[in-house]
Amino acid sequence: EKEFTRLTGIENADFQNLDDAAQHTRDVTSFEARAMLLLALTALLASMVLLGVAISRYCTAALADLEVLRAFGLTPTQTRFACASGPASAAVGGVVLAGAGALWVSRWFPVGSAALVEPSPGTSFDPLVLLPPIIIVPLLVVGASLVSLRSARRTNESAGRVSFVDAATSTWPLTLGLGTRFALSGRSTRNSASGRSALLGSILGVTGVVGALTFAHGIADATNSYERFGQTYELGTFLGAGGQDFVDPPSTLAAIATDPDVDGVLDTANDVARTDSGSVSLFSYAPVENPIDVVVTEGRLPTTSSEIALAPLSAEQEGVGTGDTITLAGPVGSATLTVTGIAFVPAAPHNGYASGGWVLPDAFQGLFDGFRFHFGLVSTRPGSDSQAVIDRLASEGIDLGPGPIMPPPERGELAELQTVPLLLAAFLALLGVGAVAHTLASTARRRRHDVAMLRALGMRPRDSGAIVFVQAGAIALVGLIVGLPLGLVLGRTVWRSVALDTPIDFVVPRNWSALALVALAVFATAALLAVWPSKRLATLQLSRELRSE
Template identity: 45%
Template sequence: MTSTTSQTALDRPIRAGGGTARVWRPVWAWLRLDLRRRWLSLLTLALLVTLATGVVMTATAGARRGASALDRILAVTSPATVAAAPNEPRFNWDAVRRLPGVEALGTFLLTGNFAIEGHPEVEVSSPAMDDEGMRTVERPAVLAGRLPDPARVDEAVVSPHFVETTGLSVGDTVTALLPTPAETDAAALNEEPISYSGPRQRLTIVGVVRSGWWLREPQDSPGGIAATFAFTEAYRENLVGATGDAAIVNAMVRLRDGAAGIPAFQQALDRVARHPVETLNVVADERSYRETTTFEAVGLAAFALAAYLAALVLVGQAVIRFVIGATADLDVLRTLGLSTRQATVAAAAGPVLASAAGVLAGAGAAVAASPLFPIGSAALVEPDPGVHTDLLVIVAVAGVTLLLVAVAATTTAFAASVRGVRPARPRGSAVARLAYRLGLPVPVQTGVRFALETGRAGAAVRPALVGAVVGVLGVLGSLTFQAGVADAVANPARFGQVFAVGSYVGFGGHDVAPADDLLRAAAADPDVLAVNDTRVDVATVERRPVTLFSLDPVAGHPPSIQVLSGRLPATPGEIVLAPGVASRTGVSVGDVLTVAGRDPAAGTPMRLTGLAFAPQDPHTTYDEGGWVSAGGYRALFTDRLFKFHEIRVEVRAGASASAVRDRLNAAVGADDAFILLLDDIPVDEQQRFRGIAVLPRLLGAFLGVLAVGAVGHALFVGVRRRRHEVAVLRALGTTRWQARAIVLTQAAVIAGVGLAAGVPVGVVLGRALWRAVAMSTPLIYAPPVAALALALVAPAVAVAAGLLSTVPARRAARLRVPDVLRAE
């Protein structure tokens, strides 16, 4: 023991016996002594538990919050069921309001608008054409301030991104710039761009709001502002034009039966209009958005689970290591009458108390970090941002963690106490024996033995090696997976989107632009790799509607569409489907399918020659369409029948798609809105990966920090446990610098084992996880390579090992040899 006073304090109650207080007095005396002696090890353990539980609580609570964000905002915003877009002037909305299934209807002006002085980048919400919007339908959640008074001309609400972009918030004022009636009429007839030389109106921002659909803003939005119906009434001619003949008003509609009432409403709406009216299924849009938020929540939950499992391994090893060391020190008291139960509680008490403190600190950290969540798309619909305490998560994680720590500590202490003072035989290492045979310096041999030799004195060996391997494996695996995520986010080709530039030159069977001139200009551009003259329409494949695209390359240069299996269609009797369509239809490559064009009864047999993703379009997704040859399209629809006529351009690798777009616009004398960057039509799944792109990096950082703490703790404990051997070597002539070299060699060997085992396993694990995600998304799998991580992992581990070994090495060099040998 360290002192006669401490020995007497512990020895007296053991001999006294009798009474519960006296029975446990040695335990409290030992705990006070242990806290003084090993406070640094217990503090390190508490910090590890704080980091682990704080991260897990934060991520789990964030996942729960993100998964429920859309449902929570829909519960308070009176959401629309459908948006009706007849896109024709003077539409009879009063008749639509009277339809039996309509519960609420709010109209908005599609043409005519105003601008905000000094902030041309912000988006102005379509002016309200009645007082129903923000009241009976799509009533937004208020994040700050209040909703505007519909009767006030000078009040407005803004979105959260507006606050971020402009720095303005509740109580500030902006100036609305309106066009003249003539300017609105000219813009509605596409005669000239809108300008704002009309009246000016001061608007006071009274609230910051958002809703689940109408006032939802994209990630990169500069923010928006919405005025009142009173504002529209005050400046009606400025907004709708002198006569209002060109003004187009559409509507948001909430149905009593929800999504189930949409078919009946559509039929009734068509009867009112006397022609088919385009509608947007808001419920389906919300369902798609919910899939995105759920994907992000699952990713965050997976991050929490991976972090917790890694923490159990590393923190569990630290707990066991501490308990074994305490039990060994208690062996002396066992000979003086300390019972097995007392020894078990005494050895386990320190780690359990340190873990309890760590759990409390972790819970506080989770609450403090809660304003950062939810992440990704869920953050755009969160109705209650700010500090949030998820008691269920905190109690569950805290309870499970303390239970596991208590079980691990007590069972380890009991097992070690039952063994008593019998020394464990050290288990040698083949590497240490090889170092001896090679005649390496004694400090090197000793350091290798300390790093690899197990047994009672080497109790810290296995935890240190496990910590190093798990750290390298976890960091490299996480960053390899992150490389796959980053590639998917930045590369639309992974989702089959090989066309970077395009234009809609025809709608509803009629071309509205000089398609032939554009095709020639695109084919002659030096940065263009391929041009496809694409016609799009909806066919019926095995009685299921499927959007088909014609494969009709210009100048014989086919686009580089990657086929997942099989080949592209070459004859009129062949078809390629996206894998999602093939899976839902139950067909496979080689099957003969019945495909019908506009007439469902006129089915044509076509052979499925392959599976490939289709272009992402406003009305279909990349995994829902299919390809046919130009001859196949003519057989189904003829060239004059199409829903859309599109020109799609594939750009050479390294070329600027923006430059190609600008040259094509100039070549055909069109404005910048004619030729589009097709990246502006995002793939939903690609957006989902953008929402979780940061998680693998955070997991890697978390595992790295946790591993550094675990290995550092192991080195500290290892030097203390090996102090007798180091003291003997010092007594035999080992210098202080040689004592330091022992610990440095030990750290270097541990780092080497971590690299040798962690690098290959981490790369394989990261790629396997990314392949599983790619197959389930789906997307085209490409083996991810974390090049920077691979280049830096060895030097980073070497530097970390050197820094971690600095303090233990100094302690080994400064051992008081006589005191250590006398105490032992």
């Protein structure tokens, strides 16, 4: 650019680096790839946690039978092999089916922005991705089984100890106390199921759903509001181009400002200044009566002709921040300006909303002898009809059009990200529902003898069935108490990271109605899952259960 300026003498030439567009595509697809990787890792970790608890429960239940067989000659090695063989076989089958499913699903990949540039989409067999899990996952399952076997033996040795939960609920009404114990019990024995898997599943499910809804709300807010991209005006008009005005700007903008539904008007000229490392598209800031809002993410707008507010990407390109100085050159002269803030600019034909800068008219005229484009930007009052404003001013010979001048493509790119967290939330919710359902069913099966004895001592059938509903309610309550704040923090943290990387104006997502619906859905799901186990305990055949006991 400097050499071009030296040879031609043109100070305000506008260069378009085509590699920047390619790099932007690479950045977007890389971000989407990282999001998919995060989805996969989260699913893997959640599966490992829940399957680890399931393996622990399996080994605990099998330990008593295996210990009996040791009296008939079963060696410790054979005991460990018998404990690990079941989970390992299930792991091998699951990994093979998962690999086949992944290969089948690959026909629809890639998704998002990558689908527009992928040269060979369709089914893809990648041995480095599909084959290692066939070996690694069964080995991990075997290791978890052996660790669970040792832990189960230690648990049986300490089974006589009274837990904190048992002590705390010992004075509660019987139904309430038993249901709470079953939900919060951390120990798993032959005749009782640990509540850890259900609690973890409930927490993970609520966290995933709340986090995804929070993130999705942030995306929906951004994609439905140009203001998040700094485009705070609803209407605009071209006043001139190439240094020549088409109309008389002062009278035209003054007439626009008198419309009852117009909230603010900005007279802004645009041209390109040269810097030490490239060029910056500058906009003059000249409000007409009430100004339009400008999204300032740091610092403030300039108030003197020696100041400038840079857009985020331009500040990054020049390596400057608030308080630093930047030297600009134009056809008329050069100037060293102090950066007073970071602010979005109007998206114009030769710049995006995050590239450029704001200066006052005096500073602009000190660099340029005219302008490349001359705009009038108009913001309307909340709730007003923009088309009605256009029609009224058209009757006066003023040509207005809907803004923004150049809709930012980042809106569509953000919308592509909305599906990923929802898929993750659905996966975690299914894992949570499965874990809770399994625990409630295990309670009805393993505790039926204990409940039968209580029934024989006078407990009513509906009270025995209510135990499962109390257990389900306690699991749901713990999931909400822990999962709601975790999900909010997770969703807001991820959305803040995305907003800063895009960049857009970060606004904290607040969707309280969705959170209330999540809470209702969690309790309703827990109640539905408890119906069948509760009925099973309420309809026990006492004679058969007590005889078997």
